[in-house]
Amino acid sequence: MKRETTGCQIRDANDERRQTSDDRPNASDGLYMHEQVKDILDRVRSEPPNILQSLLALQEQLGHVAADMVPVIAKSLGVTTAEVAGVLSYYPDLRFSAPGRHIIRVCMGESCYANGCGRVLRHLQERLRADVHETMPGGRFTLDTMSCAGNCAVSPTVIVDRDLYGRVLPSQLDRMLEGYK
Amino acid sequence: MAIRLYLSDDTSARAAGAAALADAWSDRPDVQIIRTSSRGAFYLEPMVERDGPDGRIAWFNVSPQDLPAILSGTGGTPVQTIPFLAQQTRYTFANFGETEPLALDEYQARGGLSGLEAAFRLTPDAIIDELRVSQLRGRGGAAFPVWNKWKVAQQAKGAQKYVVANADEGDAGTYCDRMILEGDPFRLLEGMLICARAIGAGRGYVYCRQEYPAAAARLRAAIHKADEAELLELNGEPFPIEVVEGAGSYVCGEETALLESLEGKRGVVRARPPYPAQSGLYGCPTIVSNVLTFATIPQILSRGGSWHASLGTEHSRGTMVLQLGGRVKHPGLVEVPFGLSLHQVLEQFGGGMAPGSRFKAVQVGGPLGSLFPTTGLDMPICYDAFAKAGAVLGHGGIVVYDHETDMVDLARHFMAFTADESCGKCTPCRIGSVRGREILERIQAGSGTMDDLRLLDDLGETMKLASLCALGGRAPYPVLTAIEHFPAEFRSKLRA
Structure with a gap:
């Protein structure tokens, strides 16, 4: 990380x-x-x-x-x-190289931590075959983390491009990703 | 006639499902959806309300197919009987859940702008005196007396003076600033205008973190509306307020790093003194205050400083806005006078632990805040008690960890955070945080020794004493309190 x-x-x-x-x-x-x-x-x-x-x-x-x-x-x-x-x-948000077509950010803030963001991140790493800051083969997704999305009461949080998802369970991720081609 | 349904347009409410409801019902002719701010009872979101004979009636955790029940009026709960809300003392957050964020007329009808009007009747000195009487302390984390800072800026000489709202709410576990920006933006603008009048400022900025796109957009819309209503004027001169977005750096929430970033530079901490009130943005006297602080000010002017001073405890006057997160049953926003114990807050408002979870520790004050075990829950929530215990209230974030939490990994997580976010200006933070992370990784991997624990302690003391700002200075607290309260977990991972 x-x-x-x-x-x-x-x-x-x-x-x-x-x-x-x-x-x-x-x-x-x-x-x-x-x-x-x-x-x-x-x-x-x-x-x-x-x-x-x-x-x-x-x-x-x-x-x-x-x-x-x-x-x-x-x-x-x-x-x-x-x-x-x-x-x-x-600045973490400034990028030297082109990201994938979609950027997935997993919130690593404390409330998300307490609510299992580690499992969410691991699931994404496996599914996308990409580590944090990496783009998956084919360029569909870039995986990233963030330190807090301010969505702590509805955590854990995953943001895909500009769409924010709360109360995310690892089991929901595959379906969520289907919406981003 | 269409039935009016109130549905929150707050980011977290949308994430909880409010956006899906709005989509699902958007073409129903029998429904008129009003998008309000959120009440902050996020465990009930998405929450749908409609007008009842004695105030609003609410339906909780609603899904699209619940519409018939809502339309027929069955199964709802009067909002005023929801204990989570009824037990709060809401002043700064009184409008939340009630009004449409950009309805200036509603804001005014509920007492908005009366603080600014009061300020116009007072001299700048009298405004600052009202704040002195109120004993308001900055809500961003440093808890510095607000009037004192304003006095310095008022008396400082400068070609220009600035008012800067710190909307870089980076402390994980906090979201009250986001809610204000999204839900009651005119309150922030009113507070900034009062400050500008008091210190003689000619320009305002809101430095908003990039992670809050909806907040920045809402605030820009509010500024546009306020401008149209000719509110952004002082003494016949325009007082422009501009939203400037950051780029993901946590330390930019520190006031001097924020100013560097606002100037477009690396967000590196400046050595103080001089303080921003003396020499801030572009070297001019600048008040940098947290969003919540500015939002608290209008009512101090309209109700009087002594009203504010009558709430809370001896050194912590007014209300504190707490934000519950982690493994509590009822995560959400709680505004109460200072003085309740942590235990009361977690039970009365948090509703105890989430199903299946047992309490292990609670962290107060963001990623740099101390951890408290069960035995620390009698702690009253006020600045003095926390300071005495070597802890901070910070920005009011309260995160609860359950029995599954690995304290060694959590401690590593904290140090890794500081290592990532350190601006690099001072050595204790830049190098200390990296060494701290390495030691914790070593312990986690099973190759740490007792010497490593002693080293962490020593390193922590150095960082506390010698860092330039609170990032390095506070970073050791969560780590050292984790070791202090859960020593067995650390020792069990040491090499034999």
């Missing part, structure tokens, strides 16, 4: 990328990426520049913020690459 804390790494290039399923240029293609990043950053520009909100806006649009975008982002915001890479590597 160790969280990824080392700097900006690019994960396995086999990961399916959200934006590259059709004939659009790859998000990391030099010039195209440059323009796209600038466009997105222009929409959230502030004075002084806000690196975190800029990265969140990029992730919202692109699905992740790849390490090779850092110099472009830094230049566009007028800050150093170290500052951008520092923020990017700090």
